[in-house]
Amino acid sequence: MLATVGRRARNKADKQQRIFEAASELFTGLGYSAVTTQMIADRADVGTGTLFRYASSKGELLMMVMNERMRLDTREGIAAAASGTSPTEAIMALLAPQIHPLPDFPENTAVYQREILFGAEQGPYRTEALARISELEKAIGDILRRFASTPWVRPGVDLNGAARTTFSTLHMELIRVSIGREDPQTLTATLRSHVDVLLYGVLTQR
């Protein structure tokens, strides 16, 4: 008994680690569709059956890898948002890390978005990604509350709803860029414009 963590737990952690590294290297090196689950299993030196008890689908394997970066980007964004000088700029600072120059294959970003939106209900890695998104949505709400103290917020406006709309736009813009329908160069400007319109509206009066 004693203080050992148990051989079993250690083996499990080892395998988990090997699988993570194998998946990470292969996906970022070759792109999602060029990687087969067999390759990942081989490189991690586990059987295919084993692979799928550590991640329930190929998509979850990708999320496992991508979540790592998103965790850092989220932390970074939340820190940066604190020093924004206007609501628009604070939100942009929050989201900027998420729209990083799509470092690896754009395909990976596209699949990541796809899995977040359409992936299996109870996958742990998808759940983690969704939690991160909730965190960011909450941060947007906080920014709005900070800058626009109550009298500034139009009566009847649901701030959580507004945060969600902002995120809908982010999702869609990320998708448009990652599938090649939009130039990555324009992404930041486009997003800023959308955020600005959302905050101050299209029309000046009813």
Next chain:
Amino acid sequence: MLATVGRRARNKADKQQRIFEAASELFTGLGYSAVTTQMIADRADVGTGTLFRYASSKGELLMMVMNERMRLDTREGIAAAASGTSPTEAIMALLAPQIHPLPDFPENTAVYQREILFGAEQGPYRTEALARISELEKAIGDILRRFASTPWVRPGVDLNGAARTTFSTLHMELIRVSIGREDPQTLTATLRSHVDVLLYGVLTQR
């Protein structure tokens, strides 16, 4: 030669028709994932090889079927939008047919959205769906211009961009409902609220 359209063309149209009907019946009867391409081929009485020269993937087969409805819904929405009494209501009238009570399996709607967003670049049926969306975005722009004659529109606001944001929200809400993350009952109200905020903004001043 004469006035014949050519036997080949006629056969082709026949097969196309049979495939459409088979796909339509099976998808709406059983839901996307319960239908195999083999079933569609059998019911349409063609070989699997043949099936895939009329639609390049299973997803395109679904789009072929769903586009039919979307074409009607779009026409209907554009007509209805003409008699909206406020910008918000006009836009809601435009979009209402698209958020129909998800008549068949919600899964079909989810896959439809997925294919529109992530499907293969040059699929003809996806292209058609995208064209329909462009049409609706343009209609939103028209509504805004109609109701909010120039002095009303905040200077510097890109109306096409605003239309796109509206659609991002629609996409995302449709997805949320179709994968079961949101109650279909609340969809209309949620969407209206989002549109309203988009039009009049979150904040009252800069």
Next chain:
DNA sequence: ACAAATTACGGATTACGCTCCTAAATGATT
């Protein structure tokens, strides 16, 4: 009317994600 060229057809076959089931490893019990 026949031959040559082109296009369409379809099922055997493949690739791949994922499951299933046996066997092995580990931990508990006495």
Next chain:
DNA sequence: AATCATTTAGGAGCGTAATCCGTAATTTGT
């Protein structure tokens, strides 16, 4: 130590989307 129970491993096998390529049907040319 020995036995039993429980958890973990892994690879053979399965289902299915999609392709490949030999064959058949149709059109065009003479």
